[in-house]
Amino acid sequence: MLKNKLILIDGNNVAFRAFFALPLLNTDKGIYTNAIYGFATMLMKILETEKPTHVLVAFDAGKKTFRHETYTEYKGGRQKTPPELSEQFPLILELLTKFGIKHYQVENYEADDIIGTLAAKAGQATWDVKVVTGDKDFLQLANDQVEIALIRKGISDVENYKPSDVQERYGIDPGRIIDLKGLMGDSSDNIPGVPGVGEKTAIKLLKQFGTIEGVYESIDDVSGKKLKEKLIDHHEQALMSKKLATIDREAPVTLSLEECQYTFEVTSELIHLFKELEFHSLLDRIGAEETIDQNAQDEAFEFETLSEITEDHLESPSSLIVEVTDSNYHYGDIHGIGLSNKTGSYFIPIKTALSSEVFRSWLEDEKTEKVVFDGKEDTVALSWREVHLKGIMFDIQLASYLIDPSETNDDLAAISNRHNLSYVYSDDAFYGKGAKHRISGDEELGEHLARKARACLELLPLLQKKLDINQQTSLFNELELPLSLVLAEMERMGVKTSQDTLEQMGEELSRKLTEIEHNIYELAGTTFNLNSPKQLGEILFEKLQLPVIKKTKTGYSTSADVLEKLAPQHEMIPKLLDYRQLGKLKSTYIEGLLKVIHPKTGRIHTRFNQTLTQTGRLSSIDPNLQNIPIRLEEGRKIRKAFLPSKEDWVIFSADYSQIELRVLAHIAQDEQLIKAFENGMDIHTKTAMDVFGVKEEDVTSLMRRHAKAVNFGIVYGISDYGLSQSLGITRKEAGQFIEAYLDSFPGVKKYMEDVVKKAKEDGFVTTLLQRRRYLPDIRSRNFNRRSFAERTAMNTPIQGTAADIIKQAMVQMSERLAEEQLTTNMLLQVHDELIFEAPEDEIDKLKRIVPDVMENAVKLDVPLKVEYAYGPTWYDAK
DNA sequence: CCATGCACGC
DNA sequence: GACGTACGTGCATGGT
Numbered sequence A: 001m002l003k004n005k006l007i008l009i010d011g012n013n014v015a016f017r018a019f020f021a022l023p024l025l026n027t028d029k030g031i032y033t034n035a036i037y038g039f040a041t042m043l044m045k046i047l048e049t050e051k052p053t054h055v056l057v058a059f060d061a062g063k064k065t066f067r068h069e070t071y072t073e074y075k076g077g078r079q080k081t082p083p084e085l086s087e088q089f090p091l092i093l094e095l096l097t098k099f100g101i102k103h104y105q106v107e108n109y110e111a112d113d114i115i116g117t118l119a120a121k122a123g124q125a126t127w128d129v130k131v132v133t134g135d136k137d138f139l140q141l142a143n144d145q146v147e148i149a150l151i152r153k154g155i156s157d158v159e160n161y162k163p164s165d166v167q168e169r170y171g172i173d174p175g176r177i178i179d180l181k182g183l184m185g186d187s188s189d190n191i192p193g194v195p196g197v198g199e200k201t202a203i204k205l206l207k208q209f210g211t212i213e214g215v216y217e218s219i220d221d222v223s224g225k226k227l228k229e230k231l232i233d234h235h236e237q238a239l240m241s242k243k244l245a246t247i248d249r250e251a252p253v254t255l256s257l258e259e260c261q262y263t264f265e266v267t268s269e270l271i272h273l274f275k276e277l278e279f280h281s282l283l284d285r286i287g288a289e290e291t292i293d294q295n296a297q298d299e300a301f302e303f304e305t306l307s308e309i310t311e312d313h314l315e316s317p318s319s320l321i322v323e324v325t326d327s328n329y330h331y332g333d334i335h336g337i338g339l340s341n342k343t344g345s346y347f348i349p350i351k352t353a354l355s356s357e358v359f360r361s362w363l364e365d366e367k368t369e370k371v372v373f374d375g376k377e378d379t380v381a382l383s384w385r386e387v388h389l390k391g392i393m394f395d396i397q398l399a400s401y402l403i404d405p406s407e408t409n410d411d412l413a414a415i416s417n418r419h420n421l422s423y424v425y426s427d428d429a430f431y432g433k434g435a436k437h438r439i440s441g442d443e444e445l446g447e448h449l450a451r452k453a454r455a456c457l458e459l460l461p462l463l464q465k466k467l468d469i470n471q472q473t474s475l476f477n478e479l480e481l482p483l484s485l486v487l488a489e490m491e492r493m494g495v496k497t498s499q500d501t502l503e504q505m506g507e508e509l510s511r512k513l514t515e516i517e518h519n520i521y522e523l524a525g526t527t528f529n530l531n532s533p534k535q536l537g538e539i540l541f542e543k544l545q546l547p548v549i550k551k552t553k554t555g556y557s558t559s560a561d562v563l564e565k566l567a568p569q570h571e572m573i574p575k576l577l578d579y580r581q582l583g584k585l586k587s588t589y590i591e592g593l594l595k596v597i598h599p600k601t602g603r604i605h606t607r608f609n610q611t612l613t614q615t616g617r618l619s620s621i622d623p624n625l626q627n628i629p630i631r632l633e634e635g636r637k638i639r640k641a642f643l644p645s646k647e648d649w650v651i652f653s654a655d656y657s658q659i660e661l662r663v664l665a666h667i668a669q670d671e672q673l674i675k676a677f678e679n680g681m682d683i684h685t686k687t688a689m690d691v692f693g694v695k696e697e698d699v700t701s702l703m704r705r706h707a708k709a710v711n712f713g714i715v716y717g718i719s720d721y722g723l724s725q726s727l728g729i730t731r732k733e734a735g736q737f738i739e740a741y742l743d744s745f746p747g748v749k750k751y752m753e754d755v756v757k758k759a760k761e762d763g764f765v766t767t768l769l770q771r772r773r774y775l776p777d778i779r780s781r782n783f784n785r786r787s788f789a790e791r792t793a794m795n796t797p798i799q800g801t802a803a804d805i806i807k808q809a810m811v812q813m814s815e816r817l818a819e820e821q822l823t824t825n826m827l828l829q830v831h832d833e834l835i836f837e838a839p840e841d842e843i844d845k846l847k848r849i850v851p852d853v854m855e856n857a858v859k860l861d862v863p864l865k866v867e868y869a870y871g872p873t874w875y876d877a878k
Numbered sequence B: 001c002c003a004t005g006c007a008c009g010c
Numbered sequence C: 001g002a003c004g005t006a007c008g009t010g011c012a013t014g015g016t
Helices: A011-021 A034-050 A066-070 A089-099 A111-124 A136-141 A163-170 A174-184 A199-209 A212-217 A225-233 A235-245 A268-276 A280-285 A289-298 A350-355 A357-363 A375-383 A396-403 A412-418 A427-431 A442-469 A473-493 A499-524 A533-543 A560-569 A572-595 A633-641 A659-668 A671-678 A683-692 A701-716 A720-727 A731-744 A746-762 A783-819 A840-855
Strands: A005-010 A054-058 A102-104 A128-133 A146-151 A158-161 A318-324 A334-341 A344-349 A370-372 A392-395 A495-497 A607-609 A619-621 A649-656 A764-766 A772-774 A825-829 A833-839 A866-871
Touching (some): A005 A111, A011 A034, A034 A089, A034 A280, A054 A111, A089 A268, A111 A128, A128 A136, A136 A146, A158 A163, A174 A199, A174 A212, A212 A235, A268 A280, A318 A442, A344 A350, A370 A442, A392 A396, A392 A442, A392 A473, A396 A412, A396 A442, A396 A473, A442 A473, A473 A783, A473 A825, A560 A572, A572 A633, A649 A783, A649 A840, A659 A671, A659 A701, A671 A683, A671 A746, A683 A701, A701 A783, A731 A746, A746 A764, A746 A783, A772 A783, A783 A833, A833 A840
Parallel strands (some): A005 A054
Antiparallel strands (some): A649 A833, A825 A833
């Protein structure tokens, strides 16, 4: 017979935590769902990990409890429950009902007492009990049967406390938690305790005297005159506080343990509720994917599979889906084509498509208008097959991204659903995810593609209208859409990469790594897995007894900043840092890059994600060519493997100097900053002069380093904490630096204030070219989330405008290269730099053209400055 | 298969 | 006064 296991959940506490931990989500219909969602996530996690036989969720009842008879101020001064949360409680109860989980409350009592009472009952019956809450008060209940799961940060992270864990953490037994609270009080419940006694003092007293009563019995033995006075003065208050903190284990709970029985079952009612609340990820988790498909399938869909294509099928505009079998469109086959226009929706098997002259010339005709979902993918995939797609007039994914970059924009079904078109299956649902991925037969596939094509066609006017309302039509037509075609060319071109160079570097790295590894084992006196932070932590902090500087939620932190602090303590530490650095080079850059050299072209073909970042930057995957090492010489050598693709060509690299700070100067219209750039000053030195109030010749290198970090902070929107970390100073000092900076640049200060104010009014911020980022948290009552949103409001227009500018430069550069009939290829973009390969005899022209185009991509009130370099490899272009 | 810790770039 | 703090991608580990 399996042992019974009861989970007791502090309903109010979990709901509050969920509400404050998650952004204020809402459904299409405007129902707030963050607390419900968080509650559901926590619940599912607990049910999965604990597999209980019985579950109960306890709630507080009403405002007054028996504790108010003892102390009318109990829980006084609490903020009112926000209405956005209150309205979610009925739905949380509904959620529990549909999960088949009992919930319960008792007039005059708190959830605490219900839980305490039932925990005691279950304990007597020798059941296992787990209490889930965020409230440390509950630790008093821990005993051999009862374990407390304290929710740490977020919602689904818990820390389990057995009595020994309480002892370890507080140095006292669970039973003494009430004495602890009695002495130190609890501001959140407005329990007074003894003034001047905090956690440290309270624990010390309890270790010496056992209980509060014990303290007063031997009050003469208490050391410290002041402390003794305070204890005596507040004797009554201490006893009352202890009473308030004591959970009642004999509350009038009429519910029997058996009534809390729980059996895991996914009901259609639960699925229905999840759908109503738009909890798609949770539907996935309970395995209700098929039900989602069923929904789409319910609606009959008419389409035709074409075995022959005629002009009549190719009405303008037509939507076009080029389906690729591999998640990486540089590889894989084309699966088939979906097509839709006012004559109907069609599936074209790939053989039919590629053998049809009519279709091919339609694809390559600039004048026939195509609506696509991901034009870059289509263009590249067809380009690998010598078909040159032309005439893309609209890209659904791009448009959707510009309208709101925070939404899911890589899934046509998700976009469709947001616009109330519910007949598309998501690719994940249709093909299956990960290992479950399957390729379907033509019949099913045809319908899927025809549905997708139809959705693109129907989304066209809806998205066009939204772009128009947002004043983003020219951002779309003049910037992002043309850029997608430029990126397609760059990706298809790829960068020539020397396998030999990488392999040689790999061998040398292997030798060095083996040597360091042995060295470390010797110093450690044992072998272990150096790549395991867990094992390394045990060696450093247990075996070698080095001081613990920082902990992660799973153990000791062994990050570089921690190791640097420990470096003087043990000669092994610098070697560990070396090992990490070289190991990274070998695994990510040598082995990683070798894996992605295309066997046919000998080149690396990355993919730029144009619809991902919240700021408007690009990202690069498979491989990421935007984070190839440069700072440390050993890593920088990796760049020697990147070459031009022809003899006597060079790699030509051009980067914007201080583009973000120039953008800031322009947006903020800060006279100081604009002048500094007009005069060509070293901006970090200038910042140091102003912040530290010294003359140029008196700026020390330390001042300049600090000023540089402050500028870095402004550009990336880091907090005083972030700045303090990067400079190794206190948060207060960092805060003072930021203040001094803002006093020196009043235009910047005013901009920062104005942009936050505007964001609060509008709910979003914009860049120079009308890129948009919504900041729902900017009105949050949660300090953290609000502060983060405020920094984002200040930073996004800066970073996003810089992204606008280089994107504009790329589009113009592509046109200019064609105009000037150059054979130079643009290969990569790394946020503020462009990398080309060029024949030697075009270098002189590039030296003029590249800076010209980049510096004049947009007109600002500060000059943009571009620096360039070139050489036989990427390494040499410095 | 997923979360975690770590490290690389801007 | 606490909170947990730039954005991305990718690797190895260690749990399911």
